[in-house]
């Protein structure tokens with residue numbers, strides 16, 4: 001019998017045979033966990049979908065953290081879909097099924113889209129943990145440290161800072177675990193996913209800002225109490241979407257003694273810490289192609305007056321679009337009555353909308 005050559009990368013072979021291992025974001029299947037499941041026994045860890053062995057171990061050793069990680073998985077899904085609602089690829093692939101035999105690995109092909117999802121996932125998990133420390137949901141952590149520098153006159157440190165440090169330590173321990181496994185697929189893919197996860201965490205560090213509350217006689221704000229808090233995840237996602245649009249294609253090449261990811265076309269320079277990188281070019285996402293993770297844009301809503309990615313030209317890939325009308329019911333002719341209520345009438349308005357052919 002002919003020996004199978006190693007032209008087929010191990011990762012791909014693994015996908016074909018096991019449709020397993022190669023993914024670092026299968027933990028996002030946790031978003032399907034029923035809200036009624038209250039994780040307070042180590043046996044519950046076995047009921048959770050998508051975990052690799054070291055993640056399951058983390059679950060058993062830190063049960064209370066799991067509820068927060070499940071919340072993070074839900075956040076990733078919601079935020080990704082919202083951030084990409086105006087794009088041809090609308091984050092459809094993120095709905096990781098809890099049944100691993102139904103798993104389609106299109107986010108593991110090393111595309112620009114997977115770069116975004118890994119970065120957002122890494123940012124989201126650390127974000128959620130950092131804020132769970134602040135809100136008192138986790139017993140093993142509390143507020144972040146008070147900054148060392150002295151604040152400006154009129155300001156003082158107080159309140160409870162988001163515990164970014166704890167979030168980053170525990171978040172990366174969990175979300176990087178699949179890429180740290182020996183069998184986890186090709187070296188190039190692992191490097192790519194780890195790099196992009198770190199870009200996500202850097203975007204999170206950049207989102208730690210000063211937040212203040214006013215005090216003083218009748219809101220005069222003569223004194224402000226301030227702490228370091230994280231911006232909303234949706235703002236971090238917008239930052240990462242900009243990085244997605246300018247992501248750099250890389251190749252896996254020997255650099256010195258080891259193989260590394262280096263930019264493909266540009267001058268010889270190392271990959272930058274704040275840029276997303278990808279190995280595989282993406283399809284245009286115009287037509288349906290299950291293998292490539294494209295659901296196509298047929299029946300997607302488009303905007304006739306926009307000149308951006310949600311314009312009918314761009315969204316429908318030149319196929320044209322169908323108008324339909326929608327009846328909106330709104331409150332109108334509102335009147336203020338002394339004292340103290342408002343009455344409104346209901347008005348109907350017909351708006352024209354468009355969907356791609």
Ligand SMILES: *[C@@H]1O[C@H](CO)[C@@H](O)[C@H](O)[C@H]1NC(C)=O
Nearest residue numbers: 036037038039040041042044
């Ligand atoms: C676990 O949580 C459930 C639901 O809140 C509760 O009914 C049960 O008593 C808890 N079990 C333990 C061991 O704390």
Ligand SMILES: *[C@@H]1O[C@H](CO)[C@@H](O)[C@H](O)[C@H]1NC(C)=O
Nearest residue numbers: 081090092295297298299300
């Ligand atoms: C993404 O687009 C597909 C194809 O048009 C559609 O079926 C799906 O509902 C969309 N997903 C979201 C979250 O909008």
Ligand SMILES: *[C@@H]1O[C@H](CO)[C@@H](O)[C@H](O)[C@H]1NC(C)=O
Nearest residue numbers: 302303304305306307308353
């Ligand atoms: C369509 O795009 C225009 C211009 O960007 C914007 O003002 C408008 O709100 C959009 N309409 C819808 C229905 O999203």
